[in-house]
Amino acid sequence: MTEAAGDAEETERRQAPAGRAGSGGAGTASSGSRGFILVANRLPVDRVPDDPAGNGWRRSPGGLVTAVEPVMRRTGGLWVGWPGASGEVPGVFDVGGLTVASVGLSEEEVEDFYEGFANTTLWPLYHDVIVPPQYHRRWWEAYEKVNRRFAAVTARHAAAGATVWVHDYQLQLVPALLRRRRPDLRIGFFDHIPFPGYEIFAQLPWRRQIVQGLLGADLIGFQRVSDATNFLRACRRAAGVVTRPGGIAVAQPDGREVRVGAFGISIDVVGLERLARSPGVVARAGQIRAELGHPDLILMGADRLDYTKGILHRLKAYEELLDEGRFGDRRAVFVQVATPSRERVAEYQALRKDVEGVVGRINGTHGRLGRPAVHYLHHSYGTEEMAALYRAADVMVVTPLRDGMNLVAKEYVACRYTDDGALVLSEFSGAADELTAAFLVNPHDIDGLKDTVVRACAAPRPQLRRRMRAMRRRLAAWDVARWAEDYLAALRTAPLRPRESWTVAADPS
Numbered sequence: 214m215t216e217a218a219g220d221a222e223e224t225e226r227r228q229a230p231a232g233r234a235g236s237g238g239a240g241t242a243s244s245g246s247r248g249f250i251l252v253a254n255r256l257p258v259d260r261v262p263d264d265p266a267g268n269g270w271r272r273s274p275g276g277l278v279t280a281v282e283p284v285m286r287r288t289g290g291l292w293v294g295w296p297g298a299s300g301e302v303p304g305v306f307d308v309g310g311l312t313v314a315s316v317g318l319s320e321e322e323v324e325d326f327y328e329g330f331a332n333t334t335l336w337p338l339y340h341d342v343i344v345p346p347q348y349h350r351r352w353w354e355a356y357e358k359v360n361r362r363f364a365a366v367t368a369r370h371a372a373a374g375a376t377v378w379v380h381d382y383q384l385q386l387v388p389a390l391l392r393r394r395r396p397d398l399r400i401g402f403f404d405h406i407p408f409p410g411y412e413i414f415a416q417l418p419w420r421r422q423i424v425q426g427l428l429g430a431d432l433i434g435f436q437r438v439s440d441a442t443n444f445l446r447a448c449r450r451a452a453g454v455v456t457r458p459g460g461i462a463v464a465q466p467d468g469r470e471v472r473v474g475a476f477g478i479s480i481d482v483v484g485l486e487r488l489a490r491s492p493g494v495v496a497r498a499g500q501i502r503a504e505l506g507h508p509d510l511i512l513m514g515a516d517r518l519d520y521t522k523g524i525l526h527r528l529k530a531y532e533e534l535l536d537e538g539r540f541g542d543r544r545a546v547f548v549q550v551a552t553p554s555r556e557r558v559a560e561y562q563a564l565r566k567d568v569e570g571v572v573g574r575i576n577g578t579h580g581r582l583g584r585p586a587v588h589y590l591h592h593s594y595g596t597e598e599m600a601a602l603y604r605a606a607d608v609m610v611v612t613p614l615r616d617g618m619n620l621v622a623k624e625y626v627a628c629r630y631t632d633d634g635a636l637v638l639s640e641f642s643g644a645a646d647e648l649t650a651a652f653l654v655n656p657h658d659i660d661g662l663k664d665t666v667v668r669a670c671a672a673p674r675p676q677l678r679r680r681m682r683a684m685r686r687r688l689a690a691w692d693v694a695r696w697a698e699d700y701l702a703a704l705r706t707a708p709l710r711p712r713e714s715w716t717v718a719a720d721p722s
Contacts, residue, residue: 245370249290251281252367254331254383256294256315258308272309277380279481280697285311293367299323305370316366318359325355328558331383334417337560339382339406340521340615342413344560353419357386360426364390373397376704379430381405386422389429401704402430405478406617407643408440411450420451428454428464432707434476434700436617436643441473470708476700477643480623482692489600489628497597498604505605506584509543510670513606515599515621516613517554518591520564523612523639523656524551528571528587530662535579535586539667548588548602565591603628608635608669611642612656618643622651626688632681635669637662647691650683 257278258270272278284290292313296302299322302315318326329352338346364387367377378401379387388400414420424447427433435441441460448454448462455463460473488494505511512531516522531547534540551568555561572589579586594602603609609625619642626636626648638644638651645653654665672680 245368245375246372247289247291247370248372248375249284249288250293250367250371250375250377251285251290251380252293252363252377252384252387253277253380254295254327256296256313257292257311258296258313260296260298270306270308272311277478278311279484280478280693281378282311283694284697284701291370293363293370295327314366314370316359316363322355322359325352326359327383328555330356332555332558333560335382336406336521338413338417339409341407341409342416343520343614346416348416348418360384360386361390363387364394367391368394371395371398374399376701377401378403378701378704386426387429389426392429399704399707400430401432401434401700402427403434403476403478403700404440404617405436407437407615408435408443408447410443411446414443414447415451420447424448424452424454428452428462428471430471431469432472432474432700432704434474434703436475436477437646438475440617441475445473472703472707474703476696476703477647477691478618478620479688479691479693479696480620480627481694482623482627482688485596485600485624485627486630488597489604490630494597494600494604497601501601501605505546505548505588506544508546510540510545510608511548511606512545512608512610512666512670513548513550513602514610514612515550515602516552518551518561518565518568519554520560521613521615523614524549524564524568525571526614526656526659526662527610527612528568528575530659530666531587532571532575532579533659534663534666535575539663540670543670545670546584546586546588548590548606550590550592550594550599550602552593553591599624600628606634608637608666610637610666611644612637612639612654612662613642614639614656616642616644620644622648623688626681626684629681629685632678632685633674634681635672635677636680636684637665637669647687648684650680652680 257273259273261269261271285292292311293316294313295318296315299318299320302317305312305314329349334346334348334352337344363384368391371377374397376399377391380403382404388402391398391400417423428448433444435444445456445460445462448456454465457463462471462473464471502511514524514527516524528549569589572587575587576585603625609622611619611622613619616639622636622638622642622644625634636648636651638648638653639656640653645651652665652669654662656662
């Protein structure tokens with residue numbers, strides 16, 4: 214055992230309350246009792262500082278929680294993750310019907326692993342270098358250290374032959390680290406963000422280690438076929454790994470067949486539509502229109518405040534449409550929800566300043582007393598309020614410059630149970646592969662974006678109904694439960710399942 218791995222195990226033992234961490238040491242095939250473990254950077258719960266009940270935690274809403282909750286309940290599963298703040302953390306505890314195990318990070322690790330390597334190196338690199346990534350050896354060392362800690366915690370709690378499902382770019386080393394400790398485990402990995410083409414990925418000084426880390430899994434899932442294909446090419450180019458037709462990478466030195474495929478994530482379609490139909494949400498949607506002064510057109514964007522989301526592009530297009538008078542006699546307003554994100558990272562601070570400057574300029578030119586042209590909401594909103602906003606918006610403008618999927622587009626469609634409304638959607642989102650009846654657009658083409666928004670605003674109702682019905686049919690057939698079921702079924706059978714029976718990436722030479 215390496216010194217660093219031993220440190221990670223000792224840290225986890227200190228965090229776990231007595232009698233709750235399972236018996237045996239990490240690295241033995243029977244060290245824990247959990248037959249299913251989900252591993253993600255964040256826990257599915259948030260701290261509640263002034264909780265009157267005194268437990269200090271509450272479940273956070275999210276599609277991943279909804280998708281895996283039935284599996285967690287059926288298997289007595291455990292969710293391993295970081296609670297989102299530095300300092301001491303509890304070990305294993307129950308909240309909202311889920312059992313979670315928290316992994317602690319120091320303040321320095323938050324800066325180097327999370328804000329540094331994860332979000333200033335990998336995030337921009339994997340999103341086509343929209344801003345330049347930064348490469349620092351200290352950050353990489355922190356990434357390795359934290360991934361070792363996650364692997365140690367997981368190995369400690371996993372029962373013999375357990376299934377472990379690791380999620381996202383923060384934990385790409387965990388599959389191989391976990392397999393070295395626990396070769397008895399069945400390990401899956403799902404990447405929620407894009408995987409870049411090799412010419413971009415090749416910039417990463419630690420490209421070989423990342424590929425080898427991922428190849429510790431039995432099944433590696435991506436949002437889009439193109440992402441899976443990019444990874445297979447990285448296997449060959451960065452790590453010299455042999456790949457075979459049907460989405461197979463041959464991991465070394467054990468010669469395991471690792472399956473690589475596309476499993477696009479979705480949302481709880483039935484639950485969200487039920488919420489959108491509820492009297493409270495219907496009434497709130499009408500109230501929102503009234504608060505906006507009953508405009509003829511409500512356009513909307515809803516994103517984390519992130520440079521990958523194309524917020525400045527859509528605001529520029531909207532500003533020029535107002536300048537040119539292309540909405541005619543109709544009064545239009547734009548509602549931009551920008552959820553705070555990574556506020557200690559310099560690029561995000563600069564983006565907020567830029568967005569707020571553009572909003573101020575548009576309102577200074579086109580706003581009227583009590584009637585701004587852009588309503589900029591730098592807040593987080595609950596599911597009910599978002600459903601009401603989706604119901605109020607005539608045109609949803611979703612313009613990411615690069616996105617793994619983009620669930621906002623799917624949420625908007627799920628809430629339009631009256632088959633009205635228009636979705637303007639970037640072709641660079643994973644959702645564009647599925648929601649092909651949307652008004653697809655290249656957000657870098659400002660003139661094209663303007664024309665597409667105008668077309669969406671002017672489209673006759675029968676056309677809008679045809680488009681929305683087609684998208685809603687697609688969502689109904691492929692919701693978040695179907696996504697989880699299909700992925701886990703493929704993981705259970707990998708590598709024994711016939712290659713022809715599941716969706717895989719093409720593997721061009």
